[in-house]
Amino acid sequence: MSGEKEIYLGYTTDKAVTPFFKQFLEALEKQQLMKSTCKKCKSEYLPPRQYCQKCLTECELTEFTERDAKLVSFTVVEFAPESLASRQPYVVAIGEFPSGRRLTAHITNLMDMPKVGMKLKLSFERVSDKQVTYKWQV
Amino acid sequence: MTRRVAVVAGGHSKFGKRYDATMRELCAEAYKPVYDAGITQDRIDATVLSYAASQFTGQGAGSALMADSIGLQEKPHLRVESACATGTASIRAAYGMVASGLYDVMLVLGVEQMNRVSSATATEYMSRAGDMRWEYPYGISFPAFYALMASRYMAEYNLPHDVLSMISVKSHHYGAQNPKAHLPKEVSFEEANNAVPICRPLNLYDCSLITDGAAAVVLVAEPRVKEFTDQPMWIKGMGAGASEMMIQDRPSLTSIPGAKRAAKAAYKMAGLQPKDINMAEVHDCFSIAELIAYEDLGFAEPGKGRQLIENKEVYHTGRIPVNCDGGLKSKGHPLGATGVSMTYEVLSQMRKKAEKPTRQIKDVKYGLVHNVGQSGQFVNVIIYERGW
Structure with a gap:
C-alpha cells in the first residue's frame, strides 16, 4: 500500500506480504526469528504459519532462539x-x-x-x- | 459399480524445441494418429486437456484452444493440473469419469510449450512451484530441489556421482533410438560425468530438458472396447500420493513419500507386486529421481537402486527395463504431456511397435508408469495390463 514501508524476505520481492507475515519480517529486522504456536493445540511451526495445519486455529508468533x-x-x-x-x-x-x-x-x-x-x-x-x-x- | 477401462489408442508429436509450432499444431500432431486409426471426433464423448503452466505461452483458457485445434470445440472438456504429474492426473480424472459411467470414450491430450521463453525464465517459472513465501526467495530452482535430494542421498549411501551419470548414459542410449526424442544422441560416460554443473551435485546431463511437445491417449469403457481395438491395454491399478509442500518438511530426502504411497495403492489395486512388472516408465526429471524411483517403486531396496543401473538390469533386455524411450532426460519433458507420453510408450511397447528392435522390450504383460509433480507433492502410479 502507498505510504507503508515495503519489506520482503530473502532475495526476491514477492508482493504477498500479509499483516501476519509483516510482523515476522519486522521481527527479523531486529534479528529475531519467530516461530508460530497454535493458540489451541499448541502445535509449533518453523517457518511460522498463521493458521494451524492441524486444527485451523490462529497461531501467535513467539521467538525461536536456537541458533x-x-x-x-x-x-x-x-x-x-x-x-x-x-x-x-x-x-x-x-x-x-x-x-x-x-x-x-x-x-x-x-x-x-x-x-x-x-x-x-x-x-x-x-x-x-x-x-x-x-x-x-x- | 465401476467399469473396467482400457487405453485403446495413442498419438505422439515430435518432442523438441518446436519453434515451428504452437500448442494448436502440437495438439493436432498428437491427435492425428488417433484420428487416422479411426477414432474421429464424433466417436469421442469428452476430453481432459493436460497442461501444467499457462505462463510459458501466456495463453489463458488453453484447454479451449487445444480442444478447438482438433475439432472438439463442441464436446465437454476440462483442464487438469498437477505440475509435472499433470499428464497422469488427467488420465486419472478421465479414468474416473469413464469407470463411473459418465462417458464411454474420452481423449486425454497433454501438451506443453516451454520454449517461448528463455531457459532462465523457464527456470524462474518452475521455481515458483516451490513455496512462494519460504522457498522462492532463496532461488530454489527445480533442479535445486532434486539436488537437495541428491546431496543427501550421496552422503547417506556413499553414492558417487558416477552412478548418476550411468543413468544419463542409458537415457541417451535409448533416446538416440527414438525418432520422437528431443535430444536423440548418445552421450559418453565421460561427457555425462564431466558436464557443466547446474545445481551441484547435479550437472547438465543429470537434468531433463525444457521441451515442447504433445501426446494423446484414448480411454474406453469395457463394454465398448471391441469397437475400437483388439489390442486393449487395461488400467489394472492406479495409485496417487502426495507429499509436504516444502522439501525441508519431508522426513526423508532419499525417497519421495508420495511416490511410495502411490505405488502401494497401485500395486494393491492391481493385485500385483514389483516383481510382476515387465517395464517401467519412471519420472527421471533428474538422474537422481530415476534412482530414487527404483527404490520407491520396490524394484530395489533403499540405498541399493544403484545395482540396477550398474548391472544394466534397467536396460531393455534386463530384469526391469526402465525408460527405454529416452525418458525425460533425452526424449524430453513437456510438463503436461509427459505422463501421457509415458502411457503412449507402454502401449507401443506392449504392441511391439518400438521404432527399432534395439529398444523393443521382449514381452510386456504389465507396464508401470510413475509420474511425479514438482519435487513429489503429487505422484501418480499407473499399472497397465496387456489385454490380448
Whole structure:
C-alpha cells in the first residue's frame, strides 16, 4: 500500500506480504526469528504459519532462539532462476536445529564445498533497504 | 459399480524445441494418429486437456484452444493440473469419469510449450512451484530441489556421482533410438560425468530438458472396447500420493513419500507386486529421481537402486527395463504431456511397435508408469495390463 514501508524476505520481492507475515519480517529486522504456536493445540511451526495445519486455529508468533544447527542437505546453484541470476552461484542449505526444527536458507561464507552433517549457525542480514533475511554461516 | 477401462489408442508429436509450432499444431500432431486409426471426433464423448503452466505461452483458457485445434470445440472438456504429474492426473480424472459411467470414450491430450521463453525464465517459472513465501526467495530452482535430494542421498549411501551419470548414459542410449526424442544422441560416460554443473551435485546431463511437445491417449469403457481395438491395454491399478509442500518438511530426502504411497495403492489395486512388472516408465526429471524411483517403486531396496543401473538390469533386455524411450532426460519433458507420453510408450511397447528392435522390450504383460509433480507433492502410479 502507498505510504507503508515495503519489506520482503530473502532475495526476491514477492508482493504477498500479509499483516501476519509483516510482523515476522519486522521481527527479523531486529534479528529475531519467530516461530508460530497454535493458540489451541499448541502445535509449533518453523517457518511460522498463521493458521494451524492441524486444527485451523490462529497461531501467535513467539521467538525461536536456537541458533546452532547441522547441515541436512545442500546444493550449489550455478544456474539460477531469473530473479536470482545476479547472485549465482549461491549455496542453498537445509539446516536442522537440535529441537528437530528445520530452516532453508543460503550459506553465505563458505570457502569449500559444504558437507552434509557440518555445523551451521543461524545469522541475519539486511540484504537491501527493502529486503531482510536469515542465513546460515559455517 | 465401476467399469473396467482400457487405453485403446495413442498419438505422439515430435518432442523438441518446436519453434515451428504452437500448442494448436502440437495438439493436432498428437491427435492425428488417433484420428487416422479411426477414432474421429464424433466417436469421442469428452476430453481432459493436460497442461501444467499457462505462463510459458501466456495463453489463458488453453484447454479451449487445444480442444478447438482438433475439432472438439463442441464436446465437454476440462483442464487438469498437477505440475509435472499433470499428464497422469488427467488420465486419472478421465479414468474416473469413464469407470463411473459418465462417458464411454474420452481423449486425454497433454501438451506443453516451454520454449517461448528463455531457459532462465523457464527456470524462474518452475521455481515458483516451490513455496512462494519460504522457498522462492532463496532461488530454489527445480533442479535445486532434486539436488537437495541428491546431496543427501550421496552422503547417506556413499553414492558417487558416477552412478548418476550411468543413468544419463542409458537415457541417451535409448533416446538416440527414438525418432520422437528431443535430444536423440548418445552421450559418453565421460561427457555425462564431466558436464557443466547446474545445481551441484547435479550437472547438465543429470537434468531433463525444457521441451515442447504433445501426446494423446484414448480411454474406453469395457463394454465398448471391441469397437475400437483388439489390442486393449487395461488400467489394472492406479495409485496417487502426495507429499509436504516444502522439501525441508519431508522426513526423508532419499525417497519421495508420495511416490511410495502411490505405488502401494497401485500395486494393491492391481493385485500385483514389483516383481510382476515387465517395464517401467519412471519420472527421471533428474538422474537422481530415476534412482530414487527404483527404490520407491520396490524394484530395489533403499540405498541399493544403484545395482540396477550398474548391472544394466534397467536396460531393455534386463530384469526391469526402465525408460527405454529416452525418458525425460533425452526424449524430453513437456510438463503436461509427459505422463501421457509415458502411457503412449507402454502401449507401443506392449504392441511391439518400438521404432527399432534395439529398444523393443521382449514381452510386456504389465507396464508401470510413475509420474511425479514438482519435487513429489503429487505422484501418480499407473499399472497397465496387456489385454490380448
